[in-house]
Amino acid sequence: MATAEAIVAALVLGLLSAAFLVNFFRVKLDPREPPVIQPKIPLIGHIIGLMRDGASYFEKISAQTKSPIVTLPILNSRTYVVLSPSMAQHIMRSPATLSFDPIVVEMTPRMVGASNATKEIIRDAKAKLENRKPMLDTSHEIINPPLNAGRIGGISAVQLHLFSDAVNAISDGSTIELFRWVTRTVTASAMKTFYGPENPFALNPQLIEDFWKWDAGMPTFLLGLLPNLTCREAYQGLENCVAGFVDYIEKGRINQAYCLLQERNKLHDTFGISTSEKARLEMGIAFGFNSNASITTFWVLNNIFSRPDLLAEIRQEVESNALVSPDTISYTCLKNSCPLLNSVMRETLRMTSPMLTPRFVTADTIIADTYLLRAGSVVQIAGGVLHTSTSTWGPDATSFNPHRFLHTPSGTRSSPSGAIPNPSSSSKDDAVNPAAFRAFGGGLHLCPGRYFAQMEIASLAAVMAMAFDFEPPEGQERVAFDPPVDAKAIPVGTLKPTRQLHVRVKRRQGMEGVRWVLRYE
Numbered sequence: 001m002a003t004a005e006a007i008v009a010a011l012v013l014g015l016l017s018a019a020f021l022v023n024f025f026r027v028k029l030d031p032r033e034p035p036v037i038q039p040k041i042p043l044i045g046h047i048i049g050l051m052r053d054g055a056s057y058f059e060k061i062s063a064q065t066k067s068p069i070v071t072l073p074i075l076n077s078r079t080y081v082v083l084s085p086s087m088a089q090h091i092m093r094s095p096a097t098l099s100f101d102p103i104v105v106e107m108t109p110r111m112v113g114a115s116n117a118t119k120e121i122i123r124d125a126k127a128k129l130e131n132r133k134p135m136l137d138t139s140h141e142i143i144n145p146p147l148n149a150g151r152i153g154g155i156s157a158v159q160l161h162l163f164s165d166a167v168n169a170i171s172d173g174s175t176i177e178l179f180r181w182v183t184r185t186v187t188a189s190a191m192k193t194f195y196g197p198e199n200p201f202a203l204n205p206q207l208i209e210d211f212w213k214w215d216a217g218m219p220t221f222l223l224g225l226l227p228n229l230t231c232r233e234a235y236q237g238l239e240n241c242v243a244g245f246v247d248y249i250e251k252g253r254i255n256q257a258y259c260l261l262q263e264r265n266k267l268h269d270t271f272g273i274s275t276s277e278k279a280r281l282e283m284g285i286a287f288g289f290n291s292n293a294s295i296t297t298f299w300v301l302n303n304i305f306s307r308p309d310l311l312a313e314i315r316q317e318v319e320s321n322a323l324v325s326p327d328t329i330s331y332t333c334l335k336n337s338c339p340l341l342n343s344v345m346r347e348t349l350r351m352t353s354p355m356l357t358p359r360f361v362t363a364d365t366i367i368a369d370t371y372l373l374r375a376g377s378v379v380q381i382a383g384g385v386l387h388t389s390t391s392t393w394g395p396d397a398t399s400f401n402p403h404r405f406l407h408t409p410s411g412t413r414s415s416p417s418g419a420i421p422n423p424s425s426s427s428k429d430d431a432v433n434p435a436a437f438r439a440f441g442g443g444l445h446l447c448p449g450r451y452f453a454q455m456e457i458a459s460l461a462a463v464m465a466m467a468f469d470f471e472p473p474e475g476q477e478r479v480a481f482d483p484p485v486d487a488k489a490i491p492v493g494t495l496k497p498t499r500q501l502h503v504r505v506k507r508r509q510g511m512e513g514v515r516w517v518l519r520y521e
């Protein structure tokens with residue numbers, strides 16, 4: 001009996017202490033904050049959900065509410081999640097207190113394994129006291145203008161030349177794993193274009209593989225889960241690339257790089273960042289150059305080649321409007337005169353880039369004249385939810401519709417049959433709010449590389465469509481298109497396929513001898 005009483009007492013005590021701990025840690029919410037979605041397991045339920053379901057967890061959250069923004073209590077803090085395009089617009093219009101910079105300060109060093117000292121340099125807390133621009137503002141001013149649409153002609157020409165060489169080098173009838181071929185081709189080319197012919201990846205091509213090993217471990221790096229112990233391959237990949245960049249900087253080869261990289265290197269020198277730490281920061285920007293655009297190109301190729309009718313239409317469009325001589329494709333014509341190709345590219349981004357565009361709340365902020373966002377919290381825009389909302393895109397929101405962006409870069413709502421109304425018959429209500437398309441983020445930090453990225457994706461897709469048929473590899477009856485998207489991944493960027501896709505690349509009949517030229521103008 002005494003033992004039973006002791007057990008009951010211990011259980012009661014345990015429950016009381018658990019209740020005390022939950023209450024002690026439970027975040028104190030203000031009634032003006034967005035509606036709260038309580039997790040099933042107190043304190044950590046949302047963390048478990050996010051780890052388990054990745055970005056698709058937000059779809060589960062969205063199904064529980066009609067509110068345009070919600071509060072998720074996590075431990076003794078909260079995260080706000082935006083679930084509507086108009087609320088996303090409000091968030092993007094408040095960069096003074098909903099800032100990307102603290103996220104960059106926290107995440108960049110984790111991503112590239114930089115030291116705390118570098119983190120503090122990036123934070124540049126003294127800037128205000130010293131009455132000068134913070135380092136990240138200057139960095140922004142260095143990086144963004146040379147990536148503007150009007151200034152990328154030179155680097156685009158280099159990149160397109162390298163793409164043409166890579167396409168012409170494919171031997172007729174060979175079998176390639178498409179994801180690997182595209183990502184490695186784009187990486188090798190972009191590194192040459194941005195860092196010059198003696199870039200570390202050109203001198204040691206094994207670093208291209210190391211880069212992608214690192215890329216595969218990115219969620220672990222960003223979550224700070226001790227990548228040196230928990231994902232050794234990705235960690236070693238990063239360290240190898242960093243060593244390559246150290247050598248590159250020490251040998252003065254950064255002087256061969258595109259202007260923004262040279263200026264950025266000088267800025268890092270001004271702030272006293274050491275060579276090894278500068279090398280790590282190069283990996284941060286190389287991620288921007290290499291990752292999302294190449295993964296998107298893979299999906300665009302999959303989406304076009306898996307639909308014979310679409311492939312025929314795209315070939316017709318390119319041939320009529322962008323083939324400026326029998327072997328030459330002009331990107332300017334692809335951009336201006338190939339609406340179907342551009343629509344396919346944006347639709348592909350909608351389906352595979354559920355970006356979260358996080359912002360840190362630096363001071364209490366009332367948003368949309370209604371909701372209080374508390375200082376010290378993070379607000380994220382659930383790109384996946386916005387990209388698949390039937391009320392925004394129409395009843396076929398979760399499927400690929402190549403015509404969705406045919407008439408406008410923001411997209412048009414589909415009819416119940418899946419048709420996209422053409423502009424003459426469509427009403428204003430059919431136009432999709434531009435804030436619903438989240439692939440390139442938005443506001444002050446809207447991706448500055450988007451013009452370059454679209455040039456890469458459209459050009460590589462067009463030349464592959466013109467040059468090749470994709471046939472099943474030997475022993476396979478058909479090409480295994482449409483590998484499932486890794487929807488449960490924490491969306492660090494464009495989602496990857498969950499399996500390989502092998503294709504036999506056959507030159508098109510009558511075009512066997514063409515040496516393709518991609519040019520910018």
Ligand code: HEM
Pocket residue numbers: 100140143147288289290292293294296353355357358438439440441442443444445446447448449450452453494
């Ligand atoms: C399909 C390809 C790409 C996608 C989907 C993409 C997406 C994004 C997104 C979502 C952001 C954050 C925006 C925000 O928080 O509002 C971003 C930022 C950025 N991207 Fe891209 N990106 C792509 C390609 C590129 C390329 C090719 C470059 C460089 C040439 C690049 C350079 C950058 C830079 C420097 C930033 C940071 C902007 C800032 O801090 O203000 N991106 N990108």
